[in-house]
Amino acid sequence: MKSTQEQLKHKLQHALVAAFGPDYAEVDPILVNASNPKFGDYQSNVSLPLSKQLKQPPRAIAQQIVEKLDVADICQPPEVAGPGFINLKLTTQYLETELRKIQTDPRLGVTPTKNPQRVIIDYPSPNIAKEMHVGHLRPAVIGDCLSRILEFVGHDVLRISHVGDWGTPFGMLIAYLEEAYPQALTTTNTLDLGDLSSFYRQAKKRFDADEEFKEIARQAVVKLQAGDEKTLLAWKIVCQLSSRSYQVIYDLMGISPQIIERGESFYNALLPEIVEELDKLGLSVENQGAKCVFLEGFTNREGEPLPLIIQKSGGGYNYATTDLAAIRYRVQVDKAKRVIYPVDAGQSNHFAQVFQVGRKAGWITDDVEFVHAPFGLVLGEDGQKLKSRSGEAVRLQDLLDGAIAHTRTDLEKRLKEEGREETEEFINQAAQVVGISAVKYADLSQNRTSNYIFSYDKMLALKGNTAPYMLYAYVRTQGISREGHIDFEQLGADAKILLQEETELALAKHLLQLDEVLSDVEQDLLPNRLCEYLYQLSDKFNKFYENCPVLKSEEPMRTSRLVLCDLTAKTLRLGLSLLGIKVLERM
Numbered sequence: 001m002k003s004t005q006e007q008l009k010h011k012l013q014h015a016l017v018a019a020f021g022p023d024y025a026e027v028d029p030i031l032v033n034a035s036n037p038k039f040g041d042y043q044s045n046v047s048l049p050l051s052k053q054l055k056q057p058p059r060a061i062a063q064q065i066v067e068k069l070d071v072a073d074i075c076q077p078p079e080v081a082g083p084g085f086i087n088l089k090l091t092t093q094y095l096e097t098e099l100r101k102i103q104t105d106p107r108l109g110v111t112p113t114k115n116p117q118r119v120i121i122d123y124p125s126p127n128i129a130k131e132m133h134v135g136h137l138r139p140a141v142i143g144d145c146l147s148r149i150l151e152f153v154g155h156d157v158l159r160i161s162h163v164g165d166w167g168t169p170f171g172m173l174i175a176y177l178e179e180a181y182p183q184a185l186t187t188t189n190t191l192d193l194g195d196l197s198s199f200y201r202q203a204k205k206r207f208d209a210d211e212e213f214k215e216i217a218r219q220a221v222v223k224l225q226a227g228d229e230k231t232l233l234a235w236k237i238v239c240q241l242s243s244r245s246y247q248v249i250y251d252l253m254g255i256s257p258q259i260i261e262r263g264e265s266f267y268n269a270l271l272p273e274i275v276e277e278l279d280k281l282g283l284s285v286e287n288q289g290a291k292c293v294f295l296e297g298f299t300n301r302e303g304e305p306l307p308l309i310i311q312k313s314g315g316g317y318n319y320a321t322t323d324l325a326a327i328r329y330r331v332q333v334d335k336a337k338r339v340i341y342p343v344d345a346g347q348s349n350h351f352a353q354v355f356q357v358g359r360k361a362g363w364i365t366d367d368v369e370f371v372h373a374p375f376g377l378v379l380g381e382d383g384q385k386l387k388s389r390s391g392e393a394v395r396l397q398d399l400l401d402g403a404i405a406h407t408r409t410d411l412e413k414r415l416k417e418e419g420r421e422e423t424e425e426f427i428n429q430a431a432q433v434v435g436i437s438a439v440k441y442a443d444l445s446q447n448r449t450s451n452y453i454f455s456y457d458k459m460l461a462l463k464g465n466t467a468p469y470m471l472y473a474y475v476r477t478q479g480i481s482r483e484g485h486i487d488f489e490q491l492g493a494d495a496k497i498l499l500q501e502e503t504e505l506a507l508a509k510h511l512l513q514l515d516e517v518l519s520d521v522e523q524d525l526l527p528n529r530l531c532e533y534l535y536q537l538s539d540k541f542n543k544f545y546e547n548c549p550v551l552k553s554e555e556p557m558r559t560s561r562l563v564l565c566d567l568t569a570k571t572l573r574l575g576l577s578l579l580g581i582k583v584l585e586r587m
Helices: 004-020 047-054 058-068 092-103 134-152 168-180 193-209 211-226 229-253 264-280 319-332 345-360 396-418 424-444 467-483 502-511 514-524 528-547 557-578
Strands: 031-033 042-044 079-081 085-088 118-122 156-161 284-287 290-299 305-311 338-341 369-372
Touching (some): 004 058, 047 058, 058 079, 058 085, 092 502, 092 557, 118 134, 134 156, 134 229, 134 424, 134 514, 134 557, 168 193, 168 211, 168 229, 193 211, 193 229, 211 229, 229 424, 264 284, 264 290, 264 319, 284 305, 290 345, 305 319, 305 345, 319 345, 345 369, 396 424, 424 467, 424 528, 467 528, 467 557, 502 528, 502 557, 514 528, 514 557, 528 557
Parallel strands (some): 118 156, 118 338, 338 369
Antiparallel strands (some): 031 042, 042 085, 079 085, 284 290
16 A cells, blocks of 8 residues: 555656656655645645746746646645645545555555665674663664664564674683682673673773783683683673673563674674785775774874774774674675664764775675664763763663652552552553653654653653653553443444544544654654654544544444544554554553
8 A cells, every 4th residue: 555645746746747748757746744734734845946947936837737736536626835835635535545444454554665675783782791781772772663663664674783792801801700700700600790790890990900910811812812712611601691681681671582692703703804805905004003994084183094993003903893894794694785773973983984994895885775873872860971879871770670660659659549459460560561661762752863861750751752641542542442342353344434523634644644654764764753653643642532522422433433543552552562662451
């Protein structure tokens, strides 16, 4: 099923050709949602940019397009307004027909993409032996959401976590454990990740202050790279313990279990090949003993060319070399056509540099897209980076536990005020679902490029653009089903839909825009567009519910309005699932 917007674009393009000839077949009709509903539902602004080319006033151009525009099966007669806007208002009959089409469609009218691709999304990529903290919240939540949406629209998505599991930090940690807690290096059962994180901090202090320990740590790295059996065993134990600990958090957050861990160690054997290939291509030069690639558009403070180091003067490699190996592997082995990195905006220069080298080397070609999807910071209510009282980054586990605890307190207070008695199981489940959903939705509802303030009070509010507001709208639809003993699935595809009230028409139009919203997110990778759509849907449904009796209406209006309730519930459930959020039948 073609979206309304897609159908109208096609008709406008046909009208452009009919009015001005075949040279205008590829002209973008610039069709957008109308800014004010009183002017219509869609608006084409194509006449304005064509004015100079056709040497005619925009209104005259718009009038010629309208004369050739056949949209009678979708819209009321088009109107030319202002300097040359073409306003289009959907007919009630069209809306009723389209709603009937999607009523029994599990995809709610969203057709799979015509051009499916292998897409890699790189997230959440923690560092082994360190606990996940607030800095891992956004990559995990945004990466999971983008994966779900792109998969739903028909792409083959690989979720890859580029974990930090190699190099100097491991030599440092293993050297410290061998000295202070050797029994930890024989089994995963003697430590938890909190212990490891504590040992890591102590090892870092020793490494920075003790030259003898620093040399021991470096030798541990050499042993690790050489495949020393004892050192490798210690490394594997640390990695396994870390992975198990991360999975606990992923499960709590509802992050897809399909994540593939490919750490820096995965690419370690490929790093000499990367340097060798860049040498052969004439891209690398030696500079102060290190091998570098000089890039266009990057200079230091003195205005001198800024190189990307791919091999250190001592022969070692760095993050850039590993990222270049990942680029080549993802193109040549994974056969990816689009690779997306949801990583904080502070890494923008790094990605611009490695992508440029990837293009110079011929790994990134015109038919392969590498995208850095940057995001802002999570701030405390003081407007600074969110930190614990000790000044360190807040543990992600603590952040999530706090949301659940706040939700439970609010829920118990509300139940007491309402005189409701619920089981402990109900309270625990509701507190966890709402608490985790609130954290995820608060993140996703922001434009990802912006910083945002983390506030339990704001994200758990029952009104406004919050997860609880969405979840309550869904619960309201299920309450109608329970109160009226209605099985929505039994309404049938032949149920008549009648749209008479303004709130019914507004809800119907919004229900038919899901495909357009997902298409936008597929391109611009901004999940807040879907959040805004769901918020508007909840708002329009609540206005419909307040103004249009459902169960007390006479037939055929009763069934028609039940269908609107059902479609709202299905759209909320699907949309929230694409955000990685579960729904509740009761709250």
